[in-house]
Amino acid sequence: MSQQDDVPTPPWERPRKRQAPARIPLTRERIVDAAFVVLDRDGFDKLSMRQVAAKLGVAVSALYVHVDDKDELLRLMYNRMFEGVDLPDPDPETWQEQIKDFARSGRERLLRHRDMARISMGHVPFTGELLPHIEKLFAILKAGGLPDKVMAIAGDLLSTYMEGFTLEENMWRERMGEASWQTISTETENYFASLPPDRFPNLVALADLMVGETNDYRFELGLDIIVRGLASYSVSPSAPDGDEAP
Amino acid sequence: MSQQDDVPTPPWERPRKRQAPARIPLTRERIVDAAFVVLDRDGFDKLSMRQVAAKLGVAVSALYVHVDDKDELLRLMYNRMFEGVDLPDPDPETWQEQIKDFARSGRERLLRHRDMARISMGHVPFTGELLPHIEKLFAILKAGGLPDKVMAIAGDLLSTYMEGFTLEENMWRERMGEASWQTISTETENYFASLPPDRFPNLVALADLMVGETNDYRFELGLDIIVRGLASYSVSPSAPDGDEAP
DNA sequence: GTACATTGTGAACAGTGTTCTTTCGGCTTT
DNA sequence: AAAGCCGAAAGAACACTGTTCACAATGTAC
Known part of the structure:
Protein backbone atom coordinates (compact mmCIF):
# COMPACT_ATOMS: atom_id res chain seq x y z
CA MET A 1 0.00 0.00 0.00
CA MET A 81 -17.42 10.76 -25.46
CA PHE A 82 -16.67 13.30 -28.13
CA GLU A 83 -12.91 12.89 -28.24
CA GLY A 84 -11.85 11.81 -31.68
CA VAL A 85 -15.16 12.49 -33.33
CA ASP A 86 -14.47 13.52 -36.87
CA LEU A 87 -17.30 14.42 -39.15
CA PRO A 88 -16.64 14.42 -42.88
CA ASP A 89 -16.74 17.53 -45.00
CA PRO A 90 -20.24 18.25 -46.23
CA ASP A 91 -21.10 16.60 -49.52
CA PRO A 92 -24.40 17.60 -51.12
CA GLU A 93 -24.60 14.25 -52.89
CA THR A 94 -24.42 12.05 -49.81
CA TRP A 95 -25.63 14.34 -47.05
CA GLN A 96 -28.33 11.90 -45.98
CA GLU A 97 -25.80 9.15 -45.44
CA GLN A 98 -23.52 11.58 -43.65
CA ILE A 99 -26.29 12.47 -41.25
CA LYS A 100 -26.98 8.82 -40.62
CA ASP A 101 -23.32 8.20 -39.93
CA PHE A 102 -23.40 10.97 -37.38
CA ALA A 103 -26.19 9.26 -35.50
CA ARG A 104 -24.66 5.82 -35.91
CA SER A 105 -21.36 6.84 -34.45
CA GLY A 106 -23.17 8.60 -31.64
CA ARG A 107 -25.03 5.46 -30.73
CA GLU A 108 -21.82 3.50 -30.97
CA ARG A 109 -20.11 5.81 -28.54
CA LEU A 110 -23.02 5.63 -26.16
CA LEU A 111 -22.97 1.86 -26.19
CA ARG A 112 -19.25 1.75 -25.53
CA HIS A 113 -19.75 2.16 -21.80
CA ARG A 114 -22.42 0.73 -19.61
CA ASP A 115 -25.19 3.16 -18.71
CA MET A 116 -23.49 5.88 -20.73
CA ALA A 117 -26.84 6.87 -22.18
CA ARG A 118 -28.08 7.76 -18.73
CA ILE A 119 -25.17 10.11 -18.23
CA SER A 120 -25.68 11.63 -21.64
CA MET A 121 -29.34 12.23 -21.03
CA GLY A 122 -29.76 15.03 -18.57
CA HIS A 123 -26.97 17.15 -19.95
CA VAL A 124 -27.81 20.31 -21.76
CA PRO A 125 -25.99 19.45 -24.95
CA PHE A 126 -23.99 22.61 -25.44
CA THR A 127 -20.72 22.21 -23.68
CA GLY A 128 -18.03 24.16 -25.48
CA GLU A 129 -16.14 21.04 -26.52
CA LEU A 130 -18.76 19.89 -28.94
CA LEU A 131 -19.64 23.15 -30.59
CA PRO A 132 -17.36 22.25 -33.54
CA HIS A 133 -19.31 19.07 -34.09
CA ILE A 134 -22.63 20.84 -34.08
CA GLU A 135 -21.22 23.36 -36.48
CA LYS A 136 -20.17 20.64 -38.86
CA LEU A 137 -23.50 18.89 -38.54
CA PHE A 138 -25.14 22.13 -39.53
CA ALA A 139 -22.84 22.41 -42.50
CA ILE A 140 -23.92 18.98 -43.69
CA LEU A 141 -27.57 19.85 -43.28
CA LYS A 142 -27.04 23.06 -45.18
CA ALA A 143 -25.38 21.15 -47.98
CA GLY A 144 -28.53 19.06 -48.09
CA GLY A 145 -30.50 22.15 -48.92
CA LEU A 146 -32.47 22.30 -45.70
CA PRO A 147 -34.01 25.63 -44.74
CA ASP A 148 -32.65 27.36 -41.67
CA LYS A 149 -35.57 26.65 -39.39
CA VAL A 150 -35.28 22.92 -40.10
CA MET A 151 -31.55 22.95 -39.47
CA ALA A 152 -32.17 24.60 -36.13
CA ILE A 153 -34.34 21.73 -34.92
CA ALA A 154 -32.65 18.85 -36.74
CA GLY A 155 -29.82 18.61 -34.24
CA ASP A 156 -32.22 18.20 -31.35
CA LEU A 157 -34.25 15.70 -33.31
CA LEU A 158 -31.28 13.53 -34.15
CA SER A 159 -29.56 13.59 -30.78
CA THR A 160 -32.84 13.05 -29.00
CA TYR A 161 -33.56 9.96 -31.07
CA MET A 162 -30.06 8.64 -30.78
CA GLU A 163 -29.91 9.11 -27.01
CA GLY A 164 -33.44 7.95 -26.36
CA PHE A 165 -33.10 4.83 -28.44
CA THR A 166 -29.82 3.90 -26.84
CA LEU A 167 -31.18 4.60 -23.40
CA GLU A 168 -34.00 2.19 -24.01
CA GLU A 169 -31.58 -0.37 -25.35
CA ASN A 170 -29.51 -0.01 -22.23
CA MET A 171 -32.53 -0.35 -19.99
CA TRP A 172 -33.69 -3.62 -21.42
CA ARG A 173 -30.29 -5.10 -20.90
CA GLU A 174 -29.90 -3.70 -17.40
CA ARG A 175 -33.32 -4.40 -16.00
CA MET A 176 -32.99 -8.10 -16.55
CA GLY A 177 -29.29 -8.52 -16.25
CA GLU A 178 -29.19 -12.22 -15.50
CA ALA A 179 -31.18 -13.76 -18.31
CA SER A 180 -29.80 -13.77 -21.80
CA TRP A 181 -30.98 -11.40 -24.46
CA GLN A 182 -32.46 -14.30 -26.37
CA THR A 183 -34.54 -15.39 -23.40
CA ILE A 184 -35.87 -11.92 -22.76
CA SER A 185 -36.82 -11.17 -26.32
CA THR A 186 -38.68 -14.43 -26.87
CA GLU A 187 -40.43 -14.03 -23.52
CA THR A 188 -41.49 -10.51 -24.41
CA GLU A 189 -42.59 -11.57 -27.86
CA ASN A 190 -44.65 -14.36 -26.36
CA TYR A 191 -46.20 -11.93 -23.92
CA PHE A 192 -47.37 -9.62 -26.67
CA ALA A 193 -48.52 -12.51 -28.78
CA SER A 194 -50.54 -13.92 -25.90
CA LEU A 195 -52.63 -10.81 -25.33
CA PRO A 196 -56.34 -11.11 -26.04
CA PRO A 197 -56.50 -10.64 -29.82
CA ASP A 198 -59.90 -8.99 -29.79
CA ARG A 199 -58.70 -6.12 -27.62
CA PHE A 200 -55.12 -5.90 -28.89
CA PRO A 201 -55.14 -7.04 -32.51
CA ASN A 202 -52.24 -4.86 -33.60
CA LEU A 203 -50.01 -5.61 -30.63
CA VAL A 204 -50.53 -9.30 -31.24
CA ALA A 205 -49.86 -8.97 -34.94
CA LEU A 206 -46.74 -6.87 -34.49
CA ALA A 207 -45.27 -8.87 -31.63
CA ASP A 208 -42.49 -10.36 -33.69
CA LEU A 209 -41.61 -7.14 -35.45
CA MET A 210 -41.42 -5.16 -32.21
CA VAL A 211 -38.94 -7.33 -30.39
CA GLY A 212 -37.88 -9.94 -32.89
CA GLU A 213 -35.83 -7.60 -35.02
CA THR A 214 -32.29 -6.56 -34.27
CA ASN A 215 -31.72 -3.32 -32.44
CA ASP A 216 -29.45 -2.32 -35.29
CA TYR A 217 -32.25 -2.82 -37.76
CA ARG A 218 -34.78 -0.91 -35.69
CA PHE A 219 -32.34 1.93 -35.16
CA GLU A 220 -31.66 2.14 -38.89
CA LEU A 221 -35.33 2.24 -39.70
CA GLY A 222 -36.08 5.02 -37.24
CA LEU A 223 -33.12 6.93 -38.56
CA ASP A 224 -34.36 6.56 -42.09
CA ILE A 225 -37.76 7.90 -41.12
CA ILE A 226 -36.19 11.00 -39.61
CA VAL A 227 -33.90 11.60 -42.57
CA ARG A 228 -36.79 11.20 -44.98
CA GLY A 229 -38.71 13.76 -43.01
CA LEU A 230 -35.77 16.13 -43.15
CA ALA A 231 -35.29 15.53 -46.86
CA SER A 232 -38.92 16.39 -47.48
CA TYR A 233 -38.01 19.93 -46.48
CA SER A 234 -35.01 20.14 -48.77
CA VAL A 235 -35.09 22.90 -51.35
CA SER A 236 -32.13 21.59 -53.27
CA PRO A 237 -32.97 20.03 -56.65
CA SER A 238 -31.11 16.79 -55.98
CA ALA A 239 -32.92 16.07 -52.75
CA PRO A 240 -34.97 12.99 -53.64
CA ASP A 241 -32.24 10.60 -54.64
CA GLY A 242 -34.27 7.94 -56.32
CA ASP A 243 -35.78 5.75 -53.61
CA GLU A 244 -37.98 8.41 -52.08
CA ALA A 245 -41.44 7.05 -51.57
CA PRO A 246 -44.14 9.26 -53.09
CA MET B 1 -47.85 17.41 16.45
CA MET B 81 -49.75 10.27 -16.29
CA PHE B 82 -51.89 8.08 -18.49
CA GLU B 83 -55.10 8.34 -16.54
CA GLY B 84 -57.79 9.86 -18.71
CA VAL B 85 -55.86 9.56 -21.94
CA ASP B 86 -58.34 9.01 -24.70
CA LEU B 87 -57.17 8.57 -28.24
CA PRO B 88 -59.69 9.09 -31.02
CA ASP B 89 -60.84 6.33 -33.31
CA PRO B 90 -58.55 5.95 -36.29
CA ASP B 91 -59.46 8.10 -39.25
CA PRO B 92 -57.53 7.49 -42.49
CA GLU B 93 -58.17 11.06 -43.56
CA THR B 94 -56.60 12.78 -40.59
CA TRP B 95 -54.22 10.19 -39.22
CA GLN B 96 -51.28 12.56 -39.38
CA GLU B 97 -53.04 15.08 -37.22
CA GLN B 98 -54.14 12.33 -34.87
CA ILE B 99 -50.54 11.23 -34.45
CA LYS B 100 -49.49 14.76 -33.75
CA ASP B 101 -52.21 15.11 -31.17
CA PHE B 102 -50.92 12.01 -29.47
CA ALA B 103 -47.49 13.56 -29.10
CA ARG B 104 -48.87 16.95 -28.15
CA SER B 105 -50.96 15.58 -25.34
CA GLY B 106 -48.00 13.52 -24.18
CA ARG B 107 -45.83 16.58 -23.94
CA GLU B 108 -48.61 18.42 -22.19
CA ARG B 109 -48.87 15.70 -19.58
CA LEU B 110 -45.14 15.68 -19.08
CA LEU B 111 -45.06 19.42 -18.55
CA ARG B 112 -47.88 19.25 -16.05
CA HIS B 113 -45.52 18.37 -13.23
CA ARG B 114 -42.03 19.61 -12.60
CA ASP B 115 -39.29 17.18 -13.64
CA MET B 116 -41.89 14.69 -14.82
CA ALA B 117 -39.85 14.04 -17.94
CA ARG B 118 -37.03 12.72 -15.81
CA ILE B 119 -39.33 10.22 -14.19
CA SER B 120 -40.74 9.22 -17.54
CA MET B 121 -37.31 8.69 -19.03
CA GLY B 122 -35.81 5.60 -17.57
CA HIS B 123 -39.00 3.58 -17.56
CA VAL B 124 -39.34 0.74 -19.97
CA PRO B 125 -42.52 1.96 -21.58
CA PHE B 126 -44.60 -1.16 -21.40
CA THR B 127 -46.47 -1.17 -18.14
CA GLY B 128 -49.75 -2.95 -18.53
CA GLU B 129 -51.77 0.18 -17.98
CA LEU B 130 -50.77 1.79 -21.22
CA LEU B 131 -51.05 -1.17 -23.53
CA PRO B 132 -54.48 0.05 -24.67
CA HIS B 133 -53.00 3.36 -25.72
CA ILE B 134 -50.22 1.75 -27.71
CA GLU B 135 -52.80 -0.44 -29.34
CA LYS B 136 -54.83 2.53 -30.39
CA LEU B 137 -51.75 4.36 -31.62
CA PHE B 138 -51.02 1.37 -33.79
CA ALA B 139 -54.54 1.43 -35.12
CA ILE B 140 -54.11 5.04 -36.19
CA LEU B 141 -50.82 4.28 -37.88
CA LYS B 142 -52.40 1.35 -39.66
CA ALA B 143 -55.19 3.57 -40.86
CA GLY B 144 -52.49 5.79 -42.31
CA GLY B 145 -51.39 2.92 -44.50
CA LEU B 146 -48.02 2.40 -42.84
CA PRO B 147 -46.36 -0.97 -43.32
CA ASP B 148 -45.96 -3.18 -40.27
CA LYS B 149 -42.26 -2.67 -39.77
CA VAL B 150 -42.72 1.10 -39.68
CA MET B 151 -45.59 0.82 -37.22
CA ALA B 152 -43.36 -1.26 -34.96
CA ILE B 153 -40.76 1.49 -34.67
CA ALA B 154 -43.03 4.54 -34.90
CA GLY B 155 -44.12 4.30 -31.29
CA ASP B 156 -40.56 4.39 -30.06
CA LEU B 157 -39.75 7.23 -32.41
CA LEU B 158 -42.63 9.36 -31.25
CA SER B 159 -42.32 8.75 -27.54
CA THR B 160 -38.57 9.16 -27.69
CA TYR B 161 -38.93 12.54 -29.36
CA MET B 162 -41.70 13.65 -27.07
CA GLU B 163 -39.87 12.66 -23.91
CA GLY B 164 -36.47 13.85 -25.06
CA PHE B 165 -37.74 17.21 -26.18
CA THR B 166 -39.64 17.77 -22.98
CA LEU B 167 -36.71 16.65 -20.89
CA GLU B 168 -34.54 19.24 -22.54
CA GLU B 169 -37.21 21.86 -22.03
CA ASN B 170 -37.34 20.98 -18.38
CA MET B 171 -33.58 21.13 -18.04
CA TRP B 172 -33.20 24.60 -19.39
CA ARG B 173 -35.77 25.87 -16.97
CA GLU B 174 -34.33 23.96 -14.02
CA ARG B 175 -30.65 24.58 -14.53
CA MET B 176 -31.09 28.29 -14.26
CA GLY B 177 -34.05 28.55 -12.01
CA GLU B 178 -33.59 32.09 -10.81
CA ALA B 179 -33.29 34.06 -14.01
CA SER B 180 -36.30 34.55 -16.20
CA TRP B 181 -36.80 32.65 -19.41
CA GLN B 182 -36.38 35.83 -21.37
CA THR B 183 -33.02 36.54 -19.79
CA ILE B 184 -31.70 33.08 -20.46
CA SER B 185 -32.78 32.90 -24.04
CA THR B 186 -31.34 36.25 -25.01
CA GLU B 187 -28.13 35.45 -23.18
CA THR B 188 -27.83 32.15 -24.99
CA GLU B 189 -28.64 33.72 -28.30
CA ASN B 190 -26.00 36.35 -27.72
CA TYR B 191 -23.51 33.67 -26.82
CA PHE B 192 -24.05 31.82 -30.08
CA ALA B 193 -24.06 35.01 -32.04
CA SER B 194 -20.76 36.08 -30.47
CA LEU B 195 -18.82 33.00 -31.53
CA PRO B 196 -16.02 33.54 -34.04
CA PRO B 197 -17.88 33.62 -37.36
CA ASP B 198 -15.04 32.11 -39.36
CA ARG B 199 -15.06 28.90 -37.33
CA PHE B 200 -18.79 28.75 -36.54
CA PRO B 201 -20.61 30.42 -39.42
CA ASN B 202 -23.74 28.31 -39.13
CA LEU B 203 -24.04 28.52 -35.37
CA VAL B 204 -23.78 32.28 -35.61
CA ALA B 205 -26.29 32.48 -38.41
CA LEU B 206 -28.80 30.20 -36.70
CA ALA B 207 -28.47 31.72 -33.23
CA ASP B 208 -31.85 33.38 -33.30
CA LEU B 209 -33.67 30.40 -34.78
CA MET B 210 -32.22 27.98 -32.24
CA VAL B 211 -33.30 29.76 -29.11
CA GLY B 212 -35.39 32.65 -30.29
CA GLU B 213 -38.36 30.58 -31.33
CA THR B 214 -41.04 29.29 -29.00
CA ASN B 215 -40.68 25.80 -27.61
CA ASP B 216 -44.15 25.14 -28.95
CA TYR B 217 -43.04 26.08 -32.44
CA ARG B 218 -39.88 24.01 -32.31
CA PHE B 219 -41.80 21.02 -30.99
CA GLU B 220 -44.33 21.31 -33.79
CA LEU B 221 -41.64 21.50 -36.41
CA GLY B 222 -39.81 18.42 -35.14
CA LEU B 223 -43.11 16.61 -34.95
CA ASP B 224 -43.89 17.52 -38.52
CA ILE B 225 -40.54 16.20 -39.69
CA ILE B 226 -41.21 12.86 -38.04
CA VAL B 227 -44.74 12.60 -39.40
CA ARG B 228 -43.54 13.46 -42.88
CA GLY B 229 -40.96 10.72 -42.61
CA LEU B 230 -43.64 8.29 -41.51
CA ALA B 231 -45.96 9.38 -44.28
CA SER B 232 -43.24 8.78 -46.83
CA TYR B 233 -43.63 5.10 -46.03
CA SER B 234 -47.39 5.09 -46.42
CA VAL B 235 -48.77 2.74 -49.02
CA SER B 236 -52.28 4.16 -48.91
CA PRO B 237 -53.27 6.21 -51.97
CA SER B 238 -54.40 9.22 -49.97
CA ALA B 239 -51.15 9.56 -48.07
CA PRO B 240 -49.72 12.78 -49.50
CA ASP B 241 -52.41 15.20 -48.50
CA GLY B 242 -51.38 18.11 -50.65
CA ASP B 243 -48.54 19.94 -48.91
CA GLU B 244 -46.02 17.15 -49.14
CA ALA B 245 -42.73 18.53 -50.36
CA PRO B 246 -41.38 16.58 -53.34
C1' DG C 1 17.49 24.80 5.21
C1' DT C 2 13.40 27.08 5.85
C1' DA C 3 8.92 28.81 4.22
C1' DC C 4 5.27 27.99 1.15
C1' DA C 5 1.61 26.21 -1.43
C1' DT C 6 -0.36 22.30 -3.10
C1' DT C 7 -2.18 17.67 -2.40
C1' DG C 8 -3.86 13.86 0.26
C1' DT C 9 -5.89 12.31 4.85
C1' DG C 10 -9.45 11.07 8.35
C1' DA C 11 -13.25 12.41 10.58
C1' DA C 12 -17.50 14.46 10.52
C1' DC C 13 -22.21 16.29 8.88
C1' DA C 14 -26.45 16.01 6.78
C1' DG C 15 -28.89 13.43 3.92
C1' DT C 16 -30.57 9.07 1.47
C1' DG C 17 -33.29 4.14 0.90
C1' DT C 18 -34.54 0.34 3.52
C1' DT C 19 -35.39 -2.93 7.40
C1' DC C 20 -36.15 -4.31 12.10
C1' DT C 21 -38.69 -4.48 16.39
C1' DT C 22 -42.06 -2.41 19.05
C1' DT C 23 -46.37 -0.10 19.83
C1' DC C 24 -50.82 1.14 18.72
C1' DG C 25 -55.75 1.19 16.88
C1' DG C 26 -59.72 -0.70 15.18
C1' DC C 27 -62.11 -4.95 14.10
C1' DT C 28 -63.84 -9.46 15.01
C1' DT C 29 -64.98 -13.00 18.04
C1' DT C 30 -66.58 -14.76 22.03
C1' DA D 1 -69.20 -6.00 26.79
C1' DA D 2 -64.50 -7.96 27.20
C1' DA D 3 -60.81 -10.32 24.98
C1' DG D 4 -58.08 -11.15 21.45
C1' DC D 5 -56.00 -10.36 17.14
C1' DC D 6 -53.89 -8.56 13.16
C1' DG D 7 -52.70 -5.12 10.02
C1' DA D 8 -50.79 -0.52 10.14
C1' DA D 9 -47.91 3.08 12.01
C1' DA D 10 -43.77 4.53 14.84
C1' DG D 11 -39.02 4.80 16.08
C1' DA D 12 -34.56 3.50 15.88
C1' DA D 13 -31.00 1.62 13.38
C1' DC D 14 -27.92 0.23 9.27
C1' DA D 15 -25.34 1.02 5.40
C1' DC D 16 -24.82 4.03 2.17
C1' DT D 17 -24.45 8.75 -0.34
C1' DG D 18 -22.11 13.79 -1.56
C1' DT D 19 -19.56 17.22 0.54
C1' DT D 20 -16.64 19.89 3.85
C1' DC D 21 -13.47 20.64 7.45
C1' DA D 22 -9.05 20.95 10.02
C1' DC D 23 -4.85 18.69 9.88
C1' DA D 24 -0.58 16.24 8.07
C1' DA D 25 2.50 15.10 4.45
C1' DT D 26 4.59 16.36 0.31
C1' DG D 27 7.45 18.39 -2.93
C1' DT D 28 8.80 23.31 -4.81
C1' DA D 29 10.93 27.82 -4.42
C1' DC D 30 13.69 30.96 -2.29
Missing part, protein backbone atom coordinates in the same frame (compact mmCIF):
# COMPACT_ATOMS: atom_id res chain seq x y z
CA SER A 2 2.61 2.61 1.05
CA GLN A 3 5.97 2.77 -0.61
CA GLN A 4 7.66 4.93 1.96
CA ASP A 5 9.99 2.18 3.15
CA ASP A 6 11.80 2.01 -0.18
CA VAL A 7 15.36 3.18 -0.11
CA PRO A 8 15.77 6.51 -1.86
CA THR A 9 16.52 5.97 -5.51
CA PRO A 10 20.23 6.57 -6.23
CA PRO A 11 20.97 9.68 -8.23
CA TRP A 12 22.31 7.83 -11.26
CA GLU A 13 18.97 6.18 -11.70
CA ARG A 14 17.12 9.44 -11.87
CA PRO A 15 16.73 9.91 -15.59
CA ARG A 16 16.67 13.64 -16.16
CA LYS A 17 16.25 16.16 -13.46
CA ARG A 18 13.99 15.17 -10.64
CA GLN A 19 12.42 11.87 -9.97
CA ALA A 20 10.32 9.83 -12.26
CA PRO A 21 6.84 10.25 -10.77
CA ALA A 22 7.05 7.56 -8.13
CA ARG A 23 3.62 8.43 -6.88
CA ILE A 24 1.50 8.97 -9.94
CA PRO A 25 -0.09 12.34 -9.44
CA LEU A 26 -3.84 12.48 -9.31
CA THR A 27 -5.23 14.26 -12.32
CA ARG A 28 -8.63 14.83 -13.82
CA GLU A 29 -7.75 12.33 -16.52
CA ARG A 30 -6.94 9.58 -14.04
CA ILE A 31 -10.09 10.30 -12.08
CA VAL A 32 -12.23 10.09 -15.18
CA ASP A 33 -10.50 6.87 -16.18
CA ALA A 34 -11.26 5.34 -12.81
CA ALA A 35 -14.83 6.55 -12.97
CA PHE A 36 -15.29 4.71 -16.26
CA VAL A 37 -13.87 1.54 -14.75
CA VAL A 38 -16.35 1.75 -11.89
CA LEU A 39 -19.18 2.61 -14.27
CA ASP A 40 -18.54 -0.38 -16.49
CA ARG A 41 -18.17 -2.69 -13.54
CA ASP A 42 -20.98 -1.53 -11.23
CA GLY A 43 -23.33 0.56 -13.35
CA PHE A 44 -24.49 4.13 -12.98
CA ASP A 45 -26.45 3.64 -9.78
CA LYS A 46 -23.38 2.42 -7.93
CA LEU A 47 -21.04 5.00 -9.40
CA SER A 48 -20.09 6.94 -6.29
CA MET A 49 -17.22 9.21 -5.43
CA ARG A 50 -16.13 6.72 -2.80
CA GLN A 51 -15.95 3.91 -5.30
CA VAL A 52 -13.92 6.03 -7.68
CA ALA A 53 -11.56 6.99 -4.87
CA ALA A 54 -11.25 3.37 -3.80
CA LYS A 55 -10.39 2.37 -7.35
CA LEU A 56 -7.55 4.89 -7.24
CA GLY A 57 -6.46 3.89 -3.73
CA VAL A 58 -7.06 7.38 -2.49
CA ALA A 59 -9.25 9.19 0.00
CA VAL A 60 -12.56 10.54 -1.19
CA SER A 61 -11.74 14.09 -0.28
CA ALA A 62 -8.68 13.99 -2.51
CA LEU A 63 -10.96 13.91 -5.53
CA TYR A 64 -12.43 17.24 -4.62
CA VAL A 65 -9.08 18.92 -5.15
CA HIS A 66 -9.33 18.19 -8.85
CA VAL A 67 -13.06 18.05 -9.37
CA ASP A 68 -15.64 20.46 -8.03
CA ASP A 69 -18.63 18.19 -7.98
CA LYS A 70 -19.90 14.81 -8.87
CA ASP A 71 -21.73 16.77 -11.52
CA GLU A 72 -18.47 18.00 -12.92
CA LEU A 73 -17.09 14.49 -12.96
CA LEU A 74 -20.09 13.35 -14.97
CA ARG A 75 -19.62 16.30 -17.28
CA LEU A 76 -16.02 15.28 -17.87
CA MET A 77 -17.14 11.75 -18.65
CA TYR A 78 -19.73 13.14 -21.02
CA ASN A 79 -17.16 15.25 -22.80
CA ARG A 80 -14.81 12.35 -23.23
CA SER B 2 -49.44 14.74 18.69
CA GLN B 3 -53.08 14.93 19.59
CA GLN B 4 -53.06 12.49 22.45
CA ASP B 5 -53.63 15.16 25.08
CA ASP B 6 -57.06 16.07 23.71
CA VAL B 7 -59.96 15.21 25.92
CA PRO B 8 -61.98 12.34 24.49
CA THR B 9 -64.67 13.68 22.20
CA PRO B 10 -68.03 13.56 23.99
CA PRO B 11 -70.49 11.05 22.53
CA TRP B 12 -73.01 13.67 21.42
CA GLU B 13 -70.45 15.10 19.11
CA ARG B 14 -69.85 11.89 17.30
CA PRO B 15 -72.03 12.32 14.25
CA ARG B 16 -73.24 8.90 13.15
CA LYS B 17 -71.87 5.71 14.47
CA ARG B 18 -68.20 5.94 15.17
CA GLN B 19 -66.17 8.91 14.48
CA ALA B 20 -65.81 10.63 11.20
CA PRO B 21 -62.55 9.22 9.87
CA ALA B 22 -60.34 11.22 12.20
CA ARG B 23 -57.24 9.59 10.87
CA ILE B 24 -57.49 9.32 7.10
CA PRO B 25 -56.12 5.92 6.17
CA LEU B 26 -52.90 5.85 4.25
CA THR B 27 -53.36 4.55 0.73
CA ARG B 28 -51.29 4.30 -2.39
CA GLU B 29 -53.34 7.10 -3.86
CA ARG B 30 -52.63 9.47 -1.00
CA ILE B 31 -48.94 8.62 -1.11
CA VAL B 32 -48.74 9.31 -4.82
CA ASP B 33 -50.61 12.57 -4.31
CA ALA B 34 -48.15 13.67 -1.68
CA ALA B 35 -45.24 12.63 -3.86
CA PHE B 36 -46.49 14.92 -6.60
CA VAL B 37 -46.77 17.79 -4.17
CA VAL B 38 -43.17 17.29 -3.09
CA LEU B 39 -42.06 16.89 -6.69
CA ASP B 40 -43.66 20.12 -7.80
CA ARG B 41 -42.32 21.99 -4.83
CA ASP B 42 -38.77 20.66 -4.52
CA GLY B 43 -37.96 18.94 -7.80
CA PHE B 44 -36.92 15.41 -8.59
CA ASP B 45 -33.55 15.54 -6.87
CA LYS B 46 -35.13 16.36 -3.55
CA LEU B 47 -38.01 13.92 -3.90
CA SER B 48 -37.26 11.54 -1.05
CA MET B 49 -39.33 9.06 0.87
CA ARG B 50 -38.76 11.13 3.98
CA GLN B 51 -40.13 14.25 2.35
CA VAL B 52 -43.19 12.40 1.15
CA ALA B 53 -43.75 10.99 4.61
CA ALA B 54 -43.33 14.42 6.16
CA LYS B 55 -45.89 15.84 3.76
CA LEU B 56 -48.34 13.23 5.01
CA GLY B 57 -47.40 13.72 8.64
CA VAL B 58 -46.38 10.12 8.92
CA ALA B 59 -43.27 8.05 9.63
CA VAL B 60 -41.13 6.99 6.69
CA SER B 61 -41.52 3.32 7.42
CA ALA B 62 -45.28 3.63 7.17
CA LEU B 63 -44.91 4.20 3.44
CA TYR B 64 -43.29 0.83 2.97
CA VAL B 65 -46.47 -0.91 4.06
CA HIS B 66 -48.18 0.34 0.93
CA VAL B 67 -45.28 0.70 -1.45
CA ASP B 68 -42.48 -1.77 -2.02
CA ASP B 69 -39.83 0.59 -3.24
CA LYS B 70 -39.08 4.10 -4.18
CA ASP B 71 -38.98 2.59 -7.65
CA GLU B 72 -42.55 1.43 -7.28
CA LEU B 73 -43.60 4.87 -6.12
CA LEU B 74 -42.05 6.37 -9.23
CA ARG B 75 -43.79 3.76 -11.32
CA LEU B 76 -47.12 4.69 -9.78
CA MET B 77 -46.44 8.34 -10.55
CA TYR B 78 -45.54 7.41 -14.09
CA ASN B 79 -48.73 5.44 -14.53
CA ARG B 80 -50.85 8.29 -13.27
